[in-house]
Amino acid sequence: MRCIALDGTGAPDVLVPGVRPVPQPGPGDLLIRVRACGVCGHDLLARRGRLSAGRGTVLGHEIAGEVVGVGVEVTDDLLHRRVALVQRIPCGHCPECAAGLTTLCREGPGFYGDDIPGGYSEYVLATPANVVPVPDSVPDVAAAILSCAVGTGLRALRRAGTRAGDLVVVTGAGGGVGVHAVQLAHHFGATVVALTGSPAKEKALLDLGADAVLVSPDVRAVRDCVRDLGGRRGADVAIELTGGPTFPLALRALGPRGQLVLVGNTEPATLPLEPGLSILKELTIHGSAHADTTDLAAAVELVASGAVTPVAAQTWPLDEAARAHEAVERRKVTGRAVLVP
Known part of the structure; x- marks a missing residue:
């Protein structure tokens, strides 16, 4: 072969x-x-x-x-x-x-x-x-x-218990897992803020269901966008797909009792965690691995039904x-x- x-x-x-x-x-x-x-x-x-x-x-x-x-x-x-x-x-x-x-x-x-x-x-x-x-x-x-690019994001959103009405921030949104996490969060009824490093990917992310797309934003830009979309004190969920480059920003985008799901680590390194921020906001940080067959079967069904492309x-x-x-x-x-x- x-x-x-x-x-x-x-x-x-x-x-x-x-x-x-x-x-x-x-x-x-x-x-x-x-x-x-x-x-x-x-x-x-x-x-x-x-x-x-x-x-x-x-x-x-x-x-x-x-x-x-x-x-x-x-x-x-x-x-x-x-x-x-x-x-x-x-x-x-x-x-x-x-x-x-x-x-x-x-x-x-x-x-x-x-x-x-x-x-x-x-x-x-x-x-x-x-x-x-x-x-x-x-x-x-x-x-x-379906398993990696779709199922991984599905598993991460489920890990955070994402539901209709949540405000979800997705980092690395233009990548393979990111574009599907945006679609899935939109399908669940969440408001979605997509973060990308590429201006060329902005329109595609909006077409896939993002309510707002930010290109290489700083913390203030993300907070302002979240607030404008109704997240007065921050986002409910952050799906972190890049790790080191955006982890501090994603963590600071969360509101009280917010949940960050760490999925990707594109530049393996030790990540900075601010204990005071996590304590005062009572934040939760989840690790989320690849899909299992239950996640994959659900992804197959979502795609076959037309809910996700x-x-x-x-x-x-x-x-x-x-x-x-x-x-x-x-x-x-x-x-x-x-x-x-």
Whole structure:
């Protein structure tokens, strides 16, 4: 099979086309023919050497495809079905899995592109525990980004208990998770303030449901915008998708009993936390990981019903993964870049 593997870490040109044997499904496994794979900011960090990936790693955890083979101990119910995959294959028997906390499992095969070969290839292995069937009404390119780009934001908004009437600030709103978090918050009936570093993304974010878009704002600009939209003492929820660059701003945008959900960390670093602010406002800070199959199934339903439209900004052939990375790195993509084998 064709694949793209890291020839070391660094600039996009370390993504090199290659050929590897098609993986063979073992007991309990599914063999997936990859139809599309999203390019996530996590992939860029891994390629730069900021995560555990190294030479020979096949990146890609936003995967959709067709089940073309099953191992022993697996029924053939899913054979020839189109599916979307969650990013981690859980073990199914550890205490976390038994409690339904599969995103916290560390005893299973692991995370695509970090622990196991990912979707920058023509085939990957999966299990019934990390796939969700996709209806024919949802195209492959859209299906690929349902778990990470859509499901991650859905999980974060649920973590904060977001409801109609809330005022929600979304940082990094022009990225793959951000554009869908904006849509989802709007769908839930929230008032949405979208923060982006790119003026070119302003109109798209307004079209997706943002009530206001701020480009590289300071704290005062965000507070003024929130107040003008009815948040007299601050926002109810902040979905923090970039980490270091905007964390202090997002925290200060919150009103009393506000909730910040930390999802992304585009520039891994220690984040400054003002204890006095958190104490006096009785703020809550949540960590929120990737989607599980419950989140993914909900994302599939939202997209199939038309409530949310996946924003796959552009597609590239698999062999042009380096070009896709370059476009994402230069912030030329609103939504999600997708590779199509």
